[in-house]
């Protein structure tokens with residue numbers, strides 16, 4: 001079985017590539033990082049190490065790579081694949097869509113077998129978004145044919161893999177925990193089950209539980225950590241005030257998740273505890289810059305802050321801690337992050353009232369807008385004093 005995986009980065013090599021290889025797939029990575037591609041092509045294997053006391057290592061073999069800039073190679077790989085997965089970043093999906101569309105055309109013209117294409121990104125409906133991009137490159141006739149044999153099941157992926165540098169550039173260290181959940185209601189009949197994947201009939205409770213707990217909590221720690229001058233999540237979470245605020249944010253999304261999806265309160269409390277412990281993993285050093293990266297994406301309406309806040313509000317709750325986390329996101333000034341630079345430029349030019357509406361889509365007359373604004377102004381005063 002052949003899998004083509006777009007993005008040979010941290011999640012690509014350290015999670016999806018590892019699991020697919022263990023499940024018996026020959027994994028072909030497609031990436032635009034020339035040296036990464038060359039190394040994978042040459043060595044055809046790499047090491048994944050677990051971030052725990054034992055530092056257990058896995059040798060991942062039977063892998064190779066193609067350069068994502070070579071459109072014909074990408075199309076041919078997709079045409080021949082038994083499975084296609086991605087972990088490139090949700091904003092990059094549109095850039096890999098043309099190659100996938102070309103591969104689908106080749107497949108359809110050759111009468112090839114059905115195919116699942118699964119986006120493993122931190123986003124709601126990642127595969128559905130990818131499908132939209134791919135279909136924009138296909139004719140109406142091709143789209144109709146693709147509907148019958150190409151499926152884009154949505155997925156939720158959970159494993160913390162920080163930025164890292166090793167002597168061996170292919171080595172990747174990952175936390176021991178992982179969860180890969182796929183929506184089986186979007187899969188084609190008789191699909192092949194990948195070992196290690198949890199298939200569910202309805203993905204929404206799982207993706208929202210993961211995004212609104214792990215990712216909401218993590219980015220809150222990053223933005224609050226940044227405000228307090230910490231460089232790493234571990235240092236930020238060692239600060240009792242930040243740790244308490246992050247827990248409050250997660251309890252707020254927890255109340256929403258319990259009310260909306262019927263999760264058990266005690267089980268959800270222990271889910272939160274487990275995640276807070278994962279943030280503290282002493283064997284991983286995770287930078288606030290990575291976890292807070294791309295604040296425009298993280299402040300967008302369907303992402304980890306605004307979506308739960310609006311849903312909580314609509315269910316009669318007052319999402320004060322989520323508003324605080326959003327205010328902290330507006331205060332994130334990482335000079336290496338183009339999205340943080342953009343937000344700061346807009347704040348300087350037009351002020352917080354307009355920035356909140358522009359980035360979150362929350363209108364000025366919505367109560368959450370005022371909550372974010374008040375909190376942002378308080379953060380500003382502390383920064384100035």
Ligand SMILES: NC(=O)C1=CN([C@@H]2O[C@H](COP(=O)(O)OP(=O)(O)OC[C@H]3O[C@@H](n4cnc5c(N)ncnc54)[C@H](O)[C@@H]3O)[C@@H](O)[C@H]2O)C=CC1
Pocket residue numbers: 006007008009010011012030031032033036068087088089090092095096120121122157158159160161162
């Ligand atoms: N790192 C983590 O802990 C987790 C990340 N994720 C998600 O996984 C996705 C990937 O994240 P990471 O692996 O951390 O990022 P990364 O930056 O380590 O890896 C992304 C890879 O995609 C490659 N890439 C960029 N443009 C490409 C293109 N046009 N074609 C092919 N490859 C391309 C990059 O060269 C890079 O190797 C993101 O959506 C992230 O939100 C999800 C769960 C955990």
Ligand SMILES: O=P(O)(O)OC[C@H]1O[C@](O)(CO)[C@@H](O)[C@@H]1O
Pocket residue numbers: 122157158159160161214215216218219290291293294
């Ligand atoms: O990759 P993103 O969406 O920028 O966010 C980083 C996120 O990746 C993770 O490491 C895993 O989902 C989270 O802990 C963190 O919130």
